[in-house]
Amino acid sequence: MTTNQRFIGDMPKIGIRPTIDGRRKGVRESLEVKTMNMAKSVANLLAESVRYPNGQHVETVIADTCIGGVAEAAMAKNKFDKENVGVTITVTPCWCYGSETMDMNPQRPNAIWGFNGTERPGAVYLAAVLAAHNQKGLPAFGIYGEDVQDIDDDAIPSDVQEKITRFARAGLTVAMLKDKSYLSIGSVSMGIAGSMVDESFFQEYLGMRNEYVDMTELTRRINEEIYDKEEFAVAYQWIKENGIFGSDINKAANQRNTVQKEEDLKTNIKMTMITRDLMQGNAKLTELGYEEEAMGRNAIASGFQGQRQWTDHFPNGDFMEAILNSSFDWNGIRAPYIVATENDTLNAATMLFGHLLTNTAQVFADVRTYWSPSAVERVTKHQLEGRASNGIIHLLNSGSAALDGTGEQERHGKPVMKPFWEVTKEEAANCLQATEWRPANTEYFRGGGLSSNFKTRGDMPVTIARINLIKGLGPVLQLAEGYTVELPEHIHGVLNDRTDPTWPTTWFVPNLTGHGAFQDVYSVMNNWGANHCAMSYGHIGADLITLASMLRIPVNMHNVAEENIFRPTAWNMFGTGDKEGADFRACQVYGPLYK
Numbered sequence: 235m236t237t238n239q240r241f242i243g244d245m246p247k248i249g250i251r252p253t254i255d256g257r258r259k260g261v262r263e264s265l266e267v268k269t270m271n272m273a274k275s276v277a278n279l280l281a282e283s284v285r286y287p288n289g290q291h292v293e294t295v296i297a298d299t300c301i302g303g304v305a306e307a308a309m310a311k312n313k314f315d316k317e318n319v320g321v322t323i324t325v326t327p328c329w330c331y332g333s334e335t336m337d338m339n340p341q342r343p344n345a346i347w348g349f350n351g352t353e354r355p356g357a358v359y360l361a362a363v364l365a366a367h368n369q370k371g372l373p374a375f376g377i378y379g380e381d382v383q384d385i386d387d388d389a390i391p392s393d394v395q396e397k398i399t400r401f402a403r404a405g406l407t408v409a410m411l412k413d414k415s416y417l418s419i420g421s422v423s424m425g426i427a428g429s430m431v432d433e434s435f436f437q438e439y440l441g442m443r444n445e446y447v448d449m450t451e452l453t454r455r456i457n458e459e460i461y462d463k464e465e466f467a468v469a470y471q472w473i474k475e476n477g478i479f480g481s482d483i484n485k486a487a488n489q490r491n492t493v494q495k496e497e498d499l500k501t502n503i504k505m506t507m508i509t510r511d512l513m514q515g516n517a518k519l520t521e522l523g524y525e526e527e528a529m530g531r532n533a534i535a536s537g538f539q540g541q542r543q544w545t546d547h548f549p550n551g552d553f554m555e556a557i558l559n560s561s562f563d564w565n566g567i568r569a570p571y572i573v574a575t576e577n578d579t580l581n582a583a584t585m586l587f588g589h590l591l592t593n594t595a596q597v598f599a600d601v602r603t604y605w606s607p608s609a610v611e612r613v614t615k616h617q618l619e620g621r622a623s624n625g626i627i628h629l630l631n632s633g634s635a636a637l638d639g640t641g642e643q644e645r646h647g648k649p650v651m652k653p654f655w656e657v658t659k660e661e662a663a664n665c666l667q668a669t670e671w672r673p674a675n676t677e678y679f680r681g682g683g684l685s686s687n688f689k690t691r692g693d694m695p696v697t698i699a700r701i702n703l704i705k706g707l708g709p710v711l712q713l714a715e716g717y718t719v720e721l722p723e724h725i726h727g728v729l730n731d732r733t734d735p736t737w738p739t740t741w742f743v744p745n746l747t748g749h750g751a752f753q754d755v756y757s758v759m760n761n762w763g764a765n766h767c768a769m770s771y772g773h774i775g776a777d778l779i780t781l782a783s784m785l786r787i788p789v790n791m792h793n794v795a796e797e798n799i800f801r802p803t804a805w806n807m808f809g810t811g812d813k814e815g816a817d818f819r820a821c822q823v824y825g826p827l828y829k
């Protein structure tokens with residue numbers, strides 16, 4: 235199965251609306267070419283610089299005519315509705331009639347680029363149409379280049395490019411979430427509130443539905459052999475030949491014997507295939523006589539409860555979660571699946587944001603420990619240095635960290651996490667080689683299984699994020715941009731051995747601003763809203779903030795520079811001095827996108 239067959243329906247397109255002054259006999263005629271050229275430049279920019287998670291370049295649809303009034307606005311809308319347009323960008327070099335030309339679809343993110351020129355007043359239209367958007371309660375993003383351009387200049391200035399592409403990535407994420415499912419496999423893990431499904435959150439904020447299966451469905455499919463046995467043979471050979479099987483940390487009395495460990499590996503492979511099939515279906519199952527199972531659940535993300543009923547008896551979910559979240563498996567290099575440990579639905583939604591904005595794999599982790607410089611010195615007799623010198627946060631969890639999180643993919647000799655189509659065979663092999671599959675800690679996981687153990691390479695720019703649900707307020711998003719750091723081996727060894735050393739470790743350092751939650755590293759840990767975070771490659775805080783504003787989720791903690799914050803213009807009307815407070819007020823007034 236190829237990745238672009240993964241979900242039912244086409245990828246959403248971006249609709250481009252060239253608006254124009256409707257006055258014929260001179261004015262309109264003189265502007266037609268320029269206006270359409272702006273639309274074409276935006277289409278070219280998007281096709282070059284934005285891709286869908288399946289690797290295809292983004293598709294755009296330009297309205298058949300410039301839009302001078304309401305009839306042409308309706309014609310553009312009809313075209314867009316037929317073409318599965320999920321996001322629209324209006325462009326214009328001139329004055330046009332605000333409410334007569336505007337896009338009034340309340341659920342499709344909309345931006346307007348008003349050309350900064352002097353011959354015709356694009357900025358005046360921009361201000362007028364944004365006022366109409368605000369007055370009608372239909373928030374839109376305004377884009378106005380900083381420097382004046384000449385009317386015959388069809389280039390898009392870099393500040394405008396940045397805003398258009400940021401808007402497009404976030405808008406497409408909104409559109410790609412819509413009408414997909416989150417699949418809960420099992421229910422609440424160990425009282426973790428994030429694994430209590432809040433259907434209103436998924437339905438009203440993300441436009442998604444919730445699907446559920448009991449974990450016994452895995453048992454049924456394993457026992458009745460409802461999976462592709464040929465694929466199983468390939469997977470088994472692949473991991474036996476290429477996997478590194480690390481040592482057992484369990485006391486002799488608690489160790490599983492060789493026969494059990496071999497069975498655990500086989501069960502883990504079957505769990506991986508079955509979870510994927512539950513999410514997206516598998517045509518092979520039709521050949522086996524299981525047409526219903528072959529359909530899958532149109533799930534763009536899933537979560538596996540695991541602990542404790544399953545893991546007290548069966549092999550744990552670490553292998554399954556690690557492989558599915560990675561950009562490769564025994565079938566080759568492919569887009570990651572999003573699977574949350576402990577069925578933490580809120581971390582899964584955060585991982586989806588990171589994945590759909592960047593097209594890269596995500597690292598799910600416990601926000602485990604803050605190590606102050608003095609605590610590290612006390613325990614190791616060594617001082618933290620460089621980026622780590624203000625203290626470090628230990629990200630660690632059984633399960634869902636993508637193997638891409640090893641940092642074994644490179645650009646210009648530096649560790650990165652890439653979209654799957656840029657990952658080479660050698661890099662995928664290196665990620666696997668940097669991972670040890672170790673017998674699970676049987677005091678935690680009585681049913682055994684294989685845990686994935688690696689240490690993330692340092693110097694990767696990353697962003698950790700998390701959605702939290704607050705009674706009386708709704709969802710809020712928090713994020714921290716920072717870097718992975720690599721500690722000298724002796725320090726890492728001492729710190730890591732104090733916890734469960736069979737799991738993947740990332741040492742994270744946030745960028746500090748000296749204010750609020752970013753006063754120091756301790757404050758970042760202290761202000762984290764739950765036990766988990768999702769880590770994404772790159773400094774994507776600004777994209778996350780734009781996306782959150784589209785979904786009306788306020789951001790309660792971030793360390794993104796103010797000049798990079800891009801939200802609908804209406805947000806400024808809720809206050810310009812205190813952007814954080816304005817965000818909360820705006821989100822409260824507009825409410826969830828799909829209410």
Ligand SMILES: C[C@H](O)[C@@H](O)[C@@H](O)C(=O)CO
Nearest residue numbers: 541576600631632678765
């Ligand atoms: C094995 C343990 O139960 C861990 O899974 C636990 O510490 C968590 O990850 C909690 O989020």
Ligand SMILES: [Mn+2]
Nearest residue numbers: 576599600631
């Ligand atoms: Mn956890």
